[in-house]
Amino acid sequence: LAKTTQPISMDSYEGQEVNITCSHNNIATNDYITWYQQFPSQGPRFIIQGYKTKVTNEVASLFIPADRKSSTLSLPRVSLSDTAVYYCLVGETGGFKTIFGAGTRLFVKA
Amino acid sequence: DSGVTQTPKHLITATGQRVTLRCSPRSGDLSVYWYQQSLDQGLQFLIQYYNGEERAKGNILERFSAQQFPDLHSELNLSSLELGDSALYFCASSQDSGMLYFGPGTRLTVT
Numbered sequence: 001l002a003k004t005t006q007p008i009s010m011d012s013y014e015g016q017e018v019n020i021t022c023s024h025n026n027i028a029t030n031d032y033i034t035w036y037q038q039f040p041s042q043g044p045r046f047i048i049q050g051y052k053t054k055v056t057n058e059v060a061s062l063f064i065p066a067d068r069k070s071s072t073l074s075l076p077r078v079s080l081s082d083t084a085v086y087y088c089l090v091g092e093t094g095g096f097k098t099i100f101g102a103g104t105r106l107f108v109k110a
Numbered sequence: 111d112s113g114v115t116q117t118p119k120h121l122i123t124a125t126g127q128r129v130t131l132r133c134s135p136r137s138g139d140l141s142v143y144w145y146q147q148s149l150d151q152g153l154q155f156l157i158q159y160y161n162g163e164e165r166a167k168g169n170i171l172e173r174f175s176a177q178q179f180p181d182l183h184s185e186l187n188l189s190s191l192e193l194g195d196s197a198l199y200f201c202a203s204s205q206d207s208g209m210l211y212f213g214p215g216t217r218l219t220v221t
Contacts, residue, residue, distance in 0.1 A: 034209065036210075038153075041198065041215070041217075042212075042214065042215070043112070043200045043202065043212025043213055043215055044153070044200075044210070044212050045112075045212070046209045046210065046211070049209065087153075098143060098155065098210060099155050099168070100145075100152055100153040100155070101152065102152050103152065
């Protein structure tokens with residue numbers, strides 16, 4: 001499984017765009033990139049998944065450069081309720097041992 | 111609501127005891143995963159089952175065991191409990207699409 005590296009924590013203010021970058025230098029050809037969000041005492045929740053270029057849904061965008069060695073989760077106009085831990089995972093869809101890294105703690109301030 | 115259910119929600123027990131945590135996956139999901147999350151720690155992968163068979167094992171202690179039944183629900187058995195086993199235990203299910211759907215968790219407190 002590709003190892004991922006993310007910042008441990010980030011601070012932002014309400015209304016700002018937040019970009020969280022994840023490095024995955026040894027990503028394999030069949031690997032997808034998936035991001036999850038976790039609030040305290042709750043299970044992680046799927047945010048977005050992509051393979052290359054850009055993916056957008058109603059809550060976030062995911063930017064993946066051509067070499068796929070990193071990816072950036074973009075949260076537009078964050079609110080206080082976006083304060084959470086964000087995990088980047090890399091692996092084959094349906095792959096074994098879905099392992100979470102330490103994640104990025106995002107603090108959104110008023 | 112992810113569609114994954116876990117029971118009980120809370121469990122308080124004493125050291126040395128044995129407990130069973132139960133998970134019902136989303137309808138149609140064949141894979142079940144178990145994770146442990148201690149206070150302010152990351153999610154530790156314990157074990158994965160696919161359609162009744164063990165598929166992958168993580169850092170699961172020998173005192174812990176799991177199984178997935180023909181109706182696809184899964185149970186995680188924790189025995190000879192220690193104070194350090196106090197944690198949130200999450201179950202997740204998937205259809206092998208790479209997307210995991212997590213349950214609300216079981217909070218285990220060992221006193």
